Amino acid sequence: MANNGQTDVAVLVAMLSERAAVNVRLALVADVQQWQLHHGQVTLDDDTPVAERFWRYSTVSFLELSLPGATVAALLRGDEQDIHGLHVVAPGPPASSASTSRLRGQQEWARVATPWPRTEWTINRDANTPQPDHGVLVGDGPSFLNFDQALSAFLHQRPHDSNAGRSDLWRIVLPQRAGWLSQITIGPDLLKAVVDGEALDGAVLELSGAADNQLQPVDGAGIYRFPLLNGLAHDSLLMLRREDQWLDWRSFPAPAYGRARDASVVWERSGPELDLLLANGEGQHLECKREVPEGDSRKKMLKTIAAFASQDGGTVLIGVQDDLQIVGLPERPNVDKQVLAVVGMIRDNLEPMPPYETRVIDHDGKKILAVEVSGGGQMYAYRNQHRPEFPEFYVRVGPNTVPARHHEIATGFRQAPAVITF
Template sequence: MANSGQTETTELVAMLNERAAVNVRLALVRDAEHWRLHHAQVTMDDGTPLAERAWRYSTAAFLELSLPGPTAAALLRGDDQDVHGIPVVPPGPPSSSASTSRLRSQEEWGRVTTSWPRTEWTISRDNSTPQPGRDLLVGDGPSFLNFDQALSAFLYQRPYESTADRADLWRIVLPQRAGWLEQITIGPDLLTAVVAGDDLDGAQLALSWAAGDQPQPVNGPGTYSFPLPHGLAHDSLLMLRREDQWLDWRHFPAPTYGRARDASVVWEQPGPELDILLANGEGTYLECKREVPEGDSRKKMLKTIAAFASRDGGTVLIGVRDDLQIVGLPEKPAVDKQELAVVGMIRDSVEPPPPYESRVIDHDGKKVLAIEVSGGGQMYAYREGQRQEFYVRVGPNTVPARHHEIAAGFQQAPTARAF
């Protein structure tokens, strides 16, 4: 199937009808007469143990349980159903089609990451769906300030973040466990992949790059290696496939700026990773600093971090000259103190606090501090005193944002809903 597209809702109803049981999570909102469905997550996963949960309050309920497939299908179709003793009313017939995404293992989408590939279908909530109140939730379950916080805790076991806004009425997940890449280790001259899966007959593993590829057959779960006589080539692709269908994959371009690092990929010696990061030079997503900046250089770095967060993210490398020569951080003060100094600068001068991760990379005995900033989905300001300034990245330069860019940034900021 394609990596993305549309699927008829009737096809999803038929798929659910064929299942003896599915795992569901339901968020319900109480109005004057009914318990109405606000959000539903369904996992079509046979035989997976489930710890059932039920949080009930006067105005909301959150349920996690196993349901017969036909019951879930009826809810998706728009039919009222009794669930855990609660008469659940869906908000009318759903959309005629669902958005479809096929995701590799370890790929985060909608705050969810799984160790195996999966297919997800989503159906958006329309205006007729009941909106939760803002009251305190106190009842048969943990207490919360409001519905949004309760839902985030119930679904993700994480604090609520407005930047994780979702508008899905339905989210249906089908695990794809035929085969996946459990762990990849990249050394200076060898790439090792641990392959897992339930159906690997006829599968092949191939490492591809611009100048060629290395295929090898997969004889079941296990460890497979690829020699790297010249190191890992820029823009390499590791593909687990069967004939013309992919089972799982990993891509190794210059690292994806500002996004969460893939825990399944281990750089045995971080030096090669840094070399790949520097391959494209300074630009829209990369800024280099010789040392922890002071004065005007400090202001420039903080403005750049605000600009990265306001758009698609980026990385600041401290310990690298403008000509991309890796010189490392000074020996004094200690590296951890230099890192804390930068973290303090960001905390004091960028509002709201931007999404980022700081880490130290060791390259041939030289320490480089990487500040990896995620795109935050809204505008972030550099603050000096009471004055707030907004910036964007244009190529290798950080420039003041124009009025229409600032307005667009605030318009795209997510509203305070639960998803």
């Protein structure tokens, strides 16, 4: 199966029709005497029983339940259906094809990650479909300020963000548990992979890089070890496969501090992780500082943090020179005070508060402070204390932080989940 492509909807209708029951989550919008489908999520998983939920409001309803596969297939085909006492219709003419994505284990897409690989099919909603009312929701279910918050809570049990307003009408998920990598532990001279799965006959585990390749037959679930004579190369690929079909895989480029981490990859010591991060030098997602800046030099670091947060994240490493030499934090003041100084700078000068974490990394007896900034889905401003009425916005262009252009600022605010008032 190709990793990405298109699937005829008739194929999905046939696949659903063959199943006695499927788990579904439906978001419905009131439309005269009927309910129009806003988003449907189908999970083709016989191993996980559904926990039924029903949230009912005057203008929208949310349902999670098990339905006959034929009922969901009919709705996907565009036929009206009666579901849990509601007459449900699909908006517009049925689509002819669905986008297809095959995802490895722990790969997050549309706010969802699973330990095992999966195939997902999505069908986009017509752009002209009426949107639900965004007023306060009070009814037979938790109360919400608006539909987007309710949808995010119902689908993900997570707060609303700019990605929660889904553009797809249907999302169909097929878990693939033949084999997967449940955990990878990386040390200076050894990689350990924990393999799990339901059909591992004939599988092999391969660790490959530009200068080396190691293969091991997989004789069942368990731990498999690969010696790393020269450490882990930054272009390494760990592949669980059967013949020419992959079951699961992980790659190890320079770690992207500040963005979503793969929960299945554990670095036994921070040294290899830091070495890989520095392998590509300063760039779009990495800035190095010899020490915690003071005085006017603080602005350069702060505007870089604002740029990371305004885009897709990045890391500032303090204790590393521009030439990537690791010098470590100075002994005085102590590390805790240096961390607090950075936290205070961010709190006092950036608005709104960007999503970030601080982490102290031990490397060969030296301590490095990593300020890991996540992409926040909106624009973040540097507030010059001498001119607080003029917020400044920045973006990252390669290894440089530059003032954001007007269209970049406008785009950032259009994507923001809430209006920011300065």
